[in-house]
Amino acid sequence: MGTYHHGNLRPALVETAVGLAQASGPEGVVLREVARQTGVSHNAAYRHFADRDELLAEVAQVAMLELAGAMTAEMAGVAEREPLPRAVARLRATGRAYVHFALAQPGLFEVAFAAHGGVTLDDEPDEPAEPDESDEPEAEDDGPPEGDPYALLGLVLDDLVRAGGVTTERRAGAEALCWSAVHGFAVLHLHGPLRDVPADEREQSLELLLDQIQRGLL
């Protein structure tokens, strides 16, 4: 039982690293501490990761996934049925979820974007062909369980275009606008100059931001 060889260390390391990141952000992901908490000697990690940054990148991926999860979850909560209001509500939901995730999970959020080896998305997604659990035939437009917040945003915006909420020409920079606004809002309120704005005021401000994004697109 007490395997000298841990068996599957890599995922275990990532797991504890995620915990550390959650608790203390990127600075908290200290290789030696990760090893310590995993009950293994430091340097063990070097059999699985080239260096600390590689581990951090892995954690970043997990964080991105959780962010995307939070967004889809909030999106799924939209009850509206009429196409256009629904699309709008879903767009707002993603934005809200993004910001709320950032504030609820500052460590993970920070890691997700602080890791210099993060997602680049310069190119089109390659459809990784993961033979994941084949779900029941989804009749809705929710699309596949995306792990990429950016792609998620893209889908929502596509819906909005289909529903007539956005002209195709304004669709162009839409990702950048939405993402920038929401990301900036999150960052500024997280460790930026707006970090001391009280929560209720912040929520109010967020809704205003979503209003104005919406207005900027329609």
Add this chain to the structure above:
Amino acid sequence: MGTYHHGNLRPALVETAVGLAQASGPEGVVLREVARQTGVSHNAAYRHFADRDELLAEVAQVAMLELAGAMTAEMAGVAEREPLPRAVARLRATGRAYVHFALAQPGLFEVAFAAHGGVTLDDEPDEPAEPDESDEPEAEDDGPPEGDPYALLGLVLDDLVRAGGVTTERRAGAEALCWSAVHGFAVLHLHGPLRDVPADEREQSLELLLDQIQRGLL
């Protein structure tokens, strides 16, 4: 003469620290290296700064100042005379300057916001309800050499309201919208997922962003 006592070390340290920050971001501001480059032994800094973070905070202040400077400079370049187009152009100028500064001076920009002891502006600037405007027959509204980007944005937005470009109610969350969008854009393109977007495409996207900010306000 080459005093054993350096004379005015504190500013000298800050200066070299700024240089380091400029070259390599927050991580580059290494206490020992700062001391080394200043031609002084490590620990000398501890007579002037409680710890590294305090020095970094000082650098952050300088960086903020430079950012504000870049913004005012770009604003000053606006030639338009008609009030409303001028106000709009000035708003766009600040946004453009903000992003361009971030990309041209990534190190400083990063330090400006990474330093955890940065500007807080938790409270409103006391909402003077604009009792002025009747006192002095001022020549121009350029205002004093502001050192705070946020205040600068506030001034520009006030101008925009005066010029009729923004209704007073939409003025409310305007700072947050503009700042968030522009800051997010900068961050995402600097070390975020959009970092590999080619420069020309980025510029184009930025103008679109400014368009949409504008549309969201009007």
Add this chain to the structure above:
DNA sequence: ACCGCATGTTACCGCTGTCAACATCCGGCT
């Protein structure tokens, strides 16, 4: 049964931030 190779360990290096003790200079007191 054996041996190779992946995996984990111990030892060490240079680097950092920070504390403590010591050295030096300057300005004010007598």
Add this chain to the structure above:
DNA sequence: AGCCGGATGTTGACAGCGGTAACATGCGGT
């Protein structure tokens, strides 16, 4: 003048970090 105390700078030490190198262990294929 001469002294002296506090501010300023220096040297020395320590723990913790990321990373490399050499060594130990044990699983899997033969």
